[in-house]
Amino acid sequence: MADKRTHVRYSNKRGLASTDVGREETGETAPVIESSMTITRTEVGIVGAAPAGLLLAHLLAREGIGSVVLEDKTREHLENRVRAGVLEQGTVDLLTAAGPGERMKREGRVHQGIENRFDGQGHHIDFPTLMGGKAITVHGQQETGAKGMTLAVAHVRTLTEGLTAWYRRGDASLLAGYSARCLKRIWKAQRFSWWMTTMLHLHPGDTPFDRRRQIAELDHVTASRAAMTTLAENCVGLPFEAENG
Numbered sequence: 141m142a143d144k145r146t147h148v149r150y151s152n153k154r155g156l157a158s159t160d161v162g163r164e165e166t167g168e169t170a171p172v173i174e175s176s177m178t179i180t181r182t183e184v185g186i187v188g189a190a191p192a193g194l195l196l197a198h199l200l201a202r203e204g205i206g207s208v209v210l211e212d213k214t215r216e217h218l219e220n221r222v223r224a225g226v227l228e229q230g231t232v233d234l235l236t237a238a239g240p241g242e243r244m245k246r247e248g249r250v251h252q253g254i255e256n257r258f259d260g261q262g263h264h265i266d267f268p269t270l271m272g273g274k275a276i277t278v279h280g281q282q283e284t285g286a287k288g289m290t291l292a293v294a295h296v297r298t299l300t301e302g303l304t305a306w307y308r309r310g311d312a313s314l315l316a317g318y319s320a321r322c323l324k325r326i327w328k329a330q331r332f333s334w335w336m337t338t339m340l341h342l343h344p345g346d347t348p349f350d351r352r353r354q355i356a357e358l359d360h361v362t363a364s365r366a367a368m369t370t371l372a373e374n375c376v377g378l379p380f381e382a383e384n385g
């Protein structure tokens with residue numbers, strides 16, 4: 141019989157410390173140092189107690205699927221290292237609906253848009269106006285923007301659907317299509333990052349012609365509502381359903 145609880149095991153110099161995910165959320169942290177090997181039967185093994193691994197364990201537990209999360213580093217190390225700052229709307233919505241979003245809502249700051257400055261002028265791009273109320277949330281240590289965690293969250297959502305279909309109905313089709321679905325989102329994030337980088341950065345070797353073209357791009361993206369909407373849509377996050385199309 142599989143153990144339906146979720147355990148997180150952290151390594152340290154003395155051996156392994158384990159924490160029950162459910163207990164962790166109530167604030168009752170009581171890690172147990174284990175001196176000898178234990179055998180736990182479960183349904184899903186997860187490597188890494190970082191955003192993806194912990195969220196996957198949490199979502200699976202809500203579906204009644206047990207898991208064990210194995211982590212190479214100590215809990216203290218994980219809680220103190222620098223991680224994501226900018227969260228897309230879909231990530232915020234998923235964390236809120238799934239439960240662990242309470243602290244994010246308390247401590248995060250909602251950013252309504254960005255300001256592009258060039259040729260001595262600022263141009264505001266207002267996300268909620270363009271995207272029907274959607275915005276980005278800045279949470280945690282810093283305000284650099286990246287897409288890694290929001291991609292990880294989308295993949296965890298897809299994987300949870302696949303594992304649930306497998307354990308509930310023996311249907312492996314969603315698991316078989318997991319990589320293809322995730323890669324669609326990954327390549328769109330790559331495209332957006334490339335576009336933003338070429339638009340906002342000066343590159344060694346750029347000619348005056350390149351510079352004029354770059355200013356024209358910035359002019360367009362701050363003057364055309366359609367172009368602003370494209371930028372806003374990618375910043376607040378493409379809908380999860382975009383992976384299916």
Ligand SMILES: Cc1cc2nc3c(=O)[nH]c(=O)nc-3n(C[C@H](O)[C@H](O)[C@H](O)COP(=O)(O)OP(=O)(O)OC[C@H]3O[C@@H](n4cnc5c(N)ncnc54)[C@H](O)[C@@H]3O)c2cc1C
Nearest residue numbers: 188190191192211212223224225226285286287288289290
């Ligand atoms: C400075 C910085 C700023 C960032 N800003 C943003 C942002 O604004 N927005 C955004 O969306 N993303 C951002 N990211 C990216 C985001 O933090 C990562 O994409 C996210 O942490 C990925 O989560 P993950 O759980 O997939 O992997 P990771 O966070 O890399 O965690 C993997 C875990 O697995 C463990 N592990 C690995 N191998 C093993 C093993 N063999 N056995 C046991 N454990 C193992 C590791 O110790 C680690 O804890 C930022 C990253 C950095 C560093």
